[in-house]
């Protein structure tokens with residue numbers, strides 16, 4: 001037996017020990033589940049405790065089977081820690097067999113290096129068979145890195161890390177807990193109160209960082225983050241389906257994952273049932289709309305023309321119009337949410353009545369105050385000066401007559417739309433209208449916030465969408481903003497992070513650039529980077545950490561035929577295949593592949609058993625990745641929309657290993673250059 005075999009045998013035996021302990025943990029958790037009938041605590045408390053324990057037991061039971069650790073640290077003080085996706089230990093107070101990757105003691109696994117060993121003598125990485133369900137026999141390799149002290153020889157050459165980075169992709173996105181890199185770890189473990197912004201070239205791990213940061217914060221601040229809630233926002237449902245498995249794999253099940261559009265629809269209680277033209281959408285998403293809406297709402301507030309008279313038994317209390325006007329102006333100047341302003345006005349008016357009453361007739365109690373507040377004259381005054389209203393009514397008014405100097409005549413014309421005065425509930429709102437309704441709802445009442453929001457593909461948000469997100473963060477909460485200015489494809493996409501962060505309510509958040517790419521091979525990065533100069537943004541170009549990669553760029557006579565051939569060839573290798581084209585081409589190519597007997601999936605179909613080939617329109621490619629990508633007719637992708645070159649940049653950078661670019665028409669000139677050969 002070689003020393004390596006001996007170590008592997010020892011580690012497999014330890015894994016068996018951990019597995020047995022985990023089984024006892026699962027059984028123990030189930031045994032500890034109680035209900036209101038089992039304990040003497042008050043019914044509600046027992047029910048809450050029971051719920052928590054039941055949830056914990058259920059999570060443990062439903063945990064996906066897999067290896068229980070991926071690394072280990074030998075510390076200079078002689079301690080050894082195995083590190084895995086979750087803690088394994090039967091007794092909460094005793095040292096665990098496996099430490100959770102998020103625990104402070106695990107940090108050195110990601111950060112220690114020869115010049116700065118952080119008390120670590122040796123770091124060990126374990127190699128597990130692909131798709132292992134956690135059978136100890138699947139532990140097939142280990143690599144040791146001696147960082148300090150009596151340095152022994154390094155076993156392995158970093159192949160375990162490289163294999164993890166270069167592994168073929170199938171199914172949904174996976175977690176990267178085993179291989180988080182130091183610069184990623186800094187972002188993952190930033191303090192809860194710190195809002196971070198990551199400008200990352202394609203495939204640098206922005207999404208991965210955001211999801212692991214979410215898991216880290218939930219582990220490190222369970223009470224605070226769980227109490228206020230955590231929200232992950234992605235660009236579309238296809239993307240959400242792709243990332244949906246990552247947090248559960250890290251043991252976190254209670255995180256809301258949504259799109260901005262869905263979040264708006266849920267908040268305002270309407271689905272979008274109409275579409276805006278380009279010009280109207282551009283105006284509605286512009287930051288100036290915030291002022292337009294605020295002015296429209298507060299234009300409803302009026303100063304009273306007459307004095308207030310309230311009968312009270314044999315008395316009549318009077319407040320002169322000038323004093324009432326002062327009260328209204330005073331409340332308005334305080335800029336409370338509109339609904340609170342209404343109640344504040346009511347109580348100040350009653351206070352003015354009370355002062356008069358007490359001067360004449362002695363102290364008035366709470367019951368008197370309540371009676372005055374509900375009295376008809378006071379309610380009529382409040383309704384007249386600070387009328388009750390709702391977001392739909394105000395927006396309908398703005399769209400019917402967008403009479404605000406902040407907008408040009410053309411802009412007013414672009415959004416002018418007759419909306420039935422009543423009932424507003426049945427109006428046909430557009431997606432941009434929902435954002436405006438949400439802005440108004442936020443002016444009427446402060447919404448409940450989340451403790452932390454992770455926003456992916458944030459470069460594509462409009463200023464108004466950014467404001468909607470900013471409103472949803474609690475006063476002490478924070479944001480993780482992830483994006484790439486070069487991948488901005490919406491008409492309002494950000495060109496600078498500073499301005500964007502200001503709309504997100506975090507003008508001072510630090511912007512960190514990630515440039516080391518885990519997805520895109522060097523040859524693909526080189527091709528995509530040819531577009532960068534034409535994209536009008538100042539971002540550092542990405543580079544690749546991968547050693548593999550092939551690119552072919554071919555002019556072909558028949559796009560469908562060439563696509564079928566390229567896909568056939570790709571299917572001879574391992575991994576997923578993505579065929580990406582402009583919308584009408586995508587449908588045509590799907591048909592050609594079907595006719596050739598090649599089944600295809602639609603974007604976002606990640607269920608086991610889904611076909612290996614996905615055909616998708618370029619507009620849905622953002623955030624996704626495939627081992628082999630066939631880009632059909634790049635010129636059509638570039639021409640399909642105003643920011644078509646940005647879209648093409650996104651499309652080209654979806655390839656994990658191999659990229660075929662097929663074209664019948666000339667390539668966009670920005671992409672043309674020296675020919676690519678297989679590398």
Ligand SMILES: Nc1ncnc2c1ncn2[C@@H]1O[C@H](COP(=O)(O)OP(=O)(O)OP(=O)(O)O)[C@@H](O)[C@H]1O
Pocket residue numbers: 164165174175176179180181184200201202203204205206207208209484487518519622623624625653
């Ligand atoms: N430290 C890492 N170890 C292994 N794989 C990694 C690491 N970081 C990222 N990856 C992998 O690289 C791929 C790209 O990551 P991710 O999708 O998070 O990048 P991104 O910056 O969001 O990309 P894009 O902007 O193109 O959408 C994913 O498959 C991810 O799992």
